[in-house]
Amino acid sequence: MTTATLRNPQDFITCPDTGQNINKPVIALAKAHIFTAVVYLLAGGALGLLVALTRWPAIHLLPSELFYIALTGHGAAVLLFWCHIFEVGVAYYFCTSPINARLATPKIAWFSFWLMVVGSAMGTVMVLLGQATVMFSAYPPLKAHPLFYLGVILFAVGALIPMFIILATLIKAKNERTYEGSMPLATFGTLIYAIIAIFTWVMGAVIFIPTLLWSMGLISNIDPQMYRLVFWALAHSTQQVNICMHITIWYSLAAILFGARPLNEKVSRMAFVLYLFALQLGSVHHLLSDPGSSFTWRTFNTSYAGYLAVLGSLIHGLTVPGGIELAQRRRGLNNGLFEWLRKAPWGNPVFSGFFMSVVFFGFLGGITGVTMSNQQINMIIHNTAYVPGHFHGTVATGTTLAFMAFSFWFVPFITRTKLAAPKLANMSVWLFGMGMSVFAVFFMAAGHLGAPRRHWDITFADAALKFDFSATVHMLTTVAEIGAAIGGVGALFFIISILGTFMGKKVADGVSVVPQLAEPAGVVAARLHGGTEPHIKGLEVPGSLVLCMLLLTFLVVYYFAQFKYMATIWGIH
Amino acid sequence: MSDSFNENDADPVSGWQAFIDDPSMLLFLGIASPTLLYTLWGVMEVLSVPIAGY
Numbered sequence: 007m008t009t010a011t012l013r014n015p016q017d018f019i020t021c022p023d024t025g026q027n028i029n030k031p032v033i034a035l036a037k038a039h040i041f042t043a044v045v046y047l048l049a050g051g052a053l054g055l056l057v058a059l060t061r062w063p064a065i066h067l068l069p070s071e072l073f074y075i076a077l078t079g080h081g082a083a084v085l086l087f088w089c090h091i092f093e094v095g096v097a098y099y100f101c102t103s104p105i106n107a108r109l110a111t112p113k114i115a116w117f118s119f120w121l122m123v124v125g126s127a128m129g130t131v132m133v134l135l136g137q138a139t140v141m142f143s144a145y146p147p148l149k150a151h152p153l154f155y156l157g158v159i160l161f162a163v164g165a166l167i168p169m170f171i172i173l174a175t176l177i178k179a180k181n182e183r184t185y186e187g188s189m190p191l192a193t194f195g196t197l198i199y200a201i202i203a204i205f206t207w208v209m210g211a212v213i214f215i216p217t218l219l220w221s222m223g224l225i226s227n228i229d230p231q232m233y234r235l236v237f238w239a240l241a242h243s244t245q246q247v248n249i250c251m252h253i254t255i256w257y258s259l260a261a262i263l264f265g266a267r268p269l270n271e272k273v274s275r276m277a278f279v280l281y282l283f284a285l286q287l288g289s290v291h292h293l294l295s296d297p298g299s300s301f302t303w304r305t306f307n308t309s310y311a312g313y314l315a316v317l318g319s320l321i322h323g324l325t326v327p328g329g330i331e332l333a334q335r336r337r338g339l340n341n342g343l344f345e346w347l348r349k350a351p352w353g354n355p356v357f358s359g360f361f362m363s364v365v366f367f368g369f370l371g372g373i374t375g376v377t378m379s380n381q382q383i384n385m386i387i388h389n390t391a392y393v394p395g396h397f398h399g400t401v402a403t404g405t406t407l408a409f410m411a412f413s414f415w416f417v418p419f420i421t422r423t424k425l426a427a428p429k430l431a432n433m434s435v436w437l438f439g440m441g442m443s444v445f446a447v448f449f450m451a452a453g454h455l456g457a458p459r460r461h462w463d464i465t466f467a468d469a470a471l472k473f474d475f476s477a478t479v480h481m482l483t484t485v486a487e488i489g490a491a492i493g494g495v496g497a498l499f500f501i502i503s504i505l506g507t508f509m510g511k512k513v514a515d516g517v518s519v520v521p522q523l524a525e526p527a528g529v530v531a532a533r534l535h536g537g538t539e540p541h542i543k544g545l546e547v548p549g550s551l552v553l554c555m556l557l558l559t560f561l562v563v564y565y566f567a568q569f570k571y572m573a574t575i576w577g578i579h
Numbered sequence: 580m581s582d583s584f585n586e587n588d589a590d591p592v593s594g595w596q597a598f599i600d601d602p603s604m605l606l607f608l609g610i611a612s613p614t615l616l617y618t619l620w621g622v623m624e625v626l627s628v629p630i631a632g633y
Contacts, residue, residue, distance in 0.1 A: 176602050187592045188600050197602055201609035208610075209618070231628075235621045239613070272596065279599055286613040290621075299624040307617060 012106045013184050021419060023520040024262075028420070029102045031112035036420050037508070038119055039095025040413065043088050044504050046126065047406075050083025051497045058445075058490035063465065063480050070462040074141065077460065079133045081142030085401060086161065086244065087126045092409055093199070093251045094122075094168045096416070100196040100254060101172045105189055107179035110171055118167035125160030128153055141460060143237060146217065146228040155218035159211065162240075166207035169200040191271055192261075195254030198278045202250055205286060206243035213237050231298050242289035245401060249319075250281055252363065252408035256326045259360045259412060263351070264337075266329035269547065274325050280318035287311040288375075294384040301381070308379040316376055323368050323557065327361075328550040335546070343549040355428075359411030359435030363404055366439060370399030370446045373561050383568045386575055389460075391483070392453025399446040402493065407439050410500050417507045418519040425519075426506025430499040438496030444489025452482040454571065 012018060018027040056076040059067040068076060102109050109115065132138040138150035176197060179185060188194070213236040219225045257274070260266040268274040290307035293299060327347075334346030351357045374396040377383050387393065418425050425431060449457075457464055457479050464483065466473050513519050545551060598604060 173602055173606065188596055194600075197605065198609070201606050204606070205610050205613055229625070231625050232622070235625055236618065239618055243613075275596075275599065279605075282605060282609040283612045287617050289613075289617055293621075298628045299621060303620055303624050311616065 011184055011186075013182050014108060017108050018106070021520075022515060023518050024419070026103055026419075027106050028099065029108050031109050031115070032098045032102050033420050035098050035109070035112065035115055035119065036095040036416075039091050039098075040417060040420075041505075041508055042119075042123060043092035043095065044413075044501055046083045046087040046091065047497060048501050049130070050080050050088055051494055051501070053077075053080040053083060055491060055494040056080075058487040058494070060462065061464075062484055062487035062491075064484065066463065068462075071136070071139070073462045074139045075133060075136055078139055078141045079130060082126075082129055082133060084406075085142060086158075087122075087130075089248050089401070089405060089409075090165050090244065091122055091126070093247065094119075094165065096251065096255070096409075096412070097168065097172055097196050097199060099416070099420075100192045100258070101175050101200075102179075104193045105176075105179050105185040107175055107182070107184050110174035110178050115168060115171055118164045118171070121164030121167070122161050123164075125157045125162070125164055128157030129161065130157075132157065143241065144217070145237075146220070146230050146233050149221050152218055152221045155214050155221055159214050159218060162207045162210040162214065166204065166211075169203045169207070172196060172200040188275075191268060191274055192254055192258045194275055195250060195257065195278055198282050199247060199250040199254060201282060202243060202286060203247045206240055206247055209236055209239035209243065213240060231296065234293060234296065235299075238289040238292040239286065242292060243286045245397070245405075246281070246285040246288070248401060248405040249285070250278070252367075252405045253278075253322050253326075255408050255412045256322070256360065256364060257329075259356065259408075259415070260326055260329050260333075262415060263357055263360075264330050264333040266333035268325045269328045269332065270325065273321055277318040277321035277325075280314050280321075284311045284314040284318070288315060288379060291375075291379040291384065294379075294381050295388040304381060308381070312379050313376075316372075319368075319372055320554070320558075323364070323372075324550060324554045326364055327553060328547040331547045331550045343552055347549060353432065355432045355435045356411050356415045358432070359407050359414070359439065362435065362439040363407040363411065366407065366443055366446075367400060367404030368557050369560065370443060371396065371404045372400075373557070373564055374399060374450060376561065377565050377568050380565075380568075382572060386568075386572050387450075387453055389458060390453035391457040391459050391486075392450045393459050395446045395449030395451075395453055395486070398442055398449070402442040403439055403446060406497075407435060407442075410435055410438065413500070413504050415520060417504055421508060421510070422512045422519055423507055423510035424513060425503065426510050427499075427503045431503040434496045434499035434503065436496070437499065438493050441489045441491070441493030441496055445486045445493060446489075448482045448486035448489060452479050452486060455479045455482070457483060 012027055015027075018029055019033065020027050053076045056068055057073065057080055059065050060073045060076070098109055098115065101107065129138070132151050132154040138144075138154035140148040140150045140154075144150060176189070176193070189197070213233060216225060217228055217233070220228045257268060287307040288311075290304050291312070294304055294308065330350070331346045334350065339346045339349050350361070374392075378387055378392070378396060414425060414431055453459070455476065455478060457475060463469075464475055464479070592600070
């Protein structure tokens with residue numbers, strides 16, 4: 007078996023709890039990135055709560071001008087700044103520790119960090135001043151202050167540079183022979199993340215530099231359709247970058263918590279390669295209802311190529327829980343289909359947040375993303391509340407929940423402080439996961455009945471052309487926003503716990519800060535089976551197969567239900 | 580903490596595996612694929628829309 011070799015021990019600190027070696031500059035960089043990201047989650051979450059309390063029909067908190075400022079700020083702070091600053095900090099760890107590598111050019115890494123900080127701050131301030139009320143997509147002819155576009159460009163450059171640092175680190179590690187053969191899966195996933203991110207941020211520059219010039223009056227016109235095309239190469243791909251990182255985190259947490267391996271590492275690598283080729287092509291599903299492009303281009307990208315990425319996700323969806331199940335069964339939890347899952351450490355937020363992320367991402371974000379990428383189905387949900395319902399299923403209950411769970415392990419690990427407010431930490435993942443799931447499901451249902459997205463007032467009280475949505479739509483929207491508010495409380499608990507951990511006192515050597523997670527394999531085996539590893543008869547992971555078949559069945563039924571629903575809207579007479 | 584975090588597959592590295600372990604090759608293919616199939620193809624589609632006459 008090939009393992010990583012420590013070539014330059016003076017550049018590393020060995021964690022006394024885990025025995026992992028971590029490159030010294032990575033510790034400070036990871037702390038800075040994650041702290042900053044959590045601050046943006048706080049800001050973005052607060053703005054999101056204002057949006058929810060405005061879209062809650064009985065409260066309708068903000069006037070329209072402030073609503074659109076809050077909506078723009080919420081999108082930028084959580085979709086861009088929280089996710090991507092967090093990911094860079096974690097990526098530095100994944101591209102170094104598993105292969106005992108030293109980070110290439112730490113000084114440039116700090117420079118890029120400050121570029122991200124300055125750019126994101128500039129963009130946020132301009133939004134809060136009401137100078138950039140253009141929402142996340144910033145479609146022309148909506149025009150923001152040039153400093154907003156400049157801020158986004160600085161942020162994008164700051165997020166692009168680390169991707170080349172990751173590539174340089176891997177090449178340097180290969181040359182220094184810190185590892186042999188294939189790199190571990192967490193590092194490979196980070197490599198794929200970096201490559202997708204390079205495409206993403208370059209597309210950002212391609213579209214935002216001319217838009218900046220347009221806002222300064224140096225260019226007379228930006229073609230709206232061309233903008234939408236290139237903008238979604240940026241914006242959709244930023245979410246694919248998130249997916250790549252949160253799946254890397256899934257594999258890592260399965261290894262950290264249970265000593266789990268993927269069922270077949272080569273297949274998992276191929277699933278990441280499928281992402282590399284096909285994931286960004288799904289950007290077309292934002293343009294399925296737009297004029298100006300052929301059916302061939304749309305369908306090739308969203309269906310033929312896009313389904314290759316779906317295949318990748320289905321593989322991850324089997325191998326991550328399957329790896330856990332196999333590890334648990336080998337540790338003695340071998341009764342029935344789901345003993346391995348029932349007796350998992352549900353009271354630990356690292357596991358509960360992680361596993362909820364796997365389930366919610368598959369059932370809420372994944373399945374709805376597949377169906378809305380169908381040309382016909384897309385037309386019944388385009389620009390409705392279904393769309394934010396879907397992407398809260400991916401970004402909130404998938405990515406953010408995985409990042410929260412990982413933080414509860416990673417932040418004590420890098421700060422050498424005990425996790426602050428552990429009870430709040432435990433509650434946070436349940437409140438956030440359940441609350442945002444309710445939001446996603448009920449908002450998608452409201453969207454199916456035609457409720458528009460991005461709209462300040464769906465009662466159209468002061469509109470020239472009136473339209474009355476049914477009481478059902480108002481009920482669905484109300485329940486969705488209650489879910490969002492509960493999710494906001496969960497996010498707040500997470501922030502309190504993590505910022506408290508950052509500010510906590512370092513423990514003395516010999517004191518464990520990384521919580522003891524699942525019982526060690528030997529303890530379980532001794533208790534249940536007299537110390538012997540049980541023999542597993544028949545299928546090795548029957549429980550995970552049942553879960554995956556449930557997902558596939560749900561996908562098929564949901565897909566056909568969408569077509570059936572469409573037939574009731576567009577009857578042929 | 581399990582060693583499985585730091586370890587990779589025990590099997591020998593195949594030719595295909597060596598191919599996808601090459602960061603430069605992955606970088607080239609990972610940029611070329613969406614640039615050609617999404618961006619350039621999409622730009623050509625938009626450019627082929629005739630300008631409306633007034």
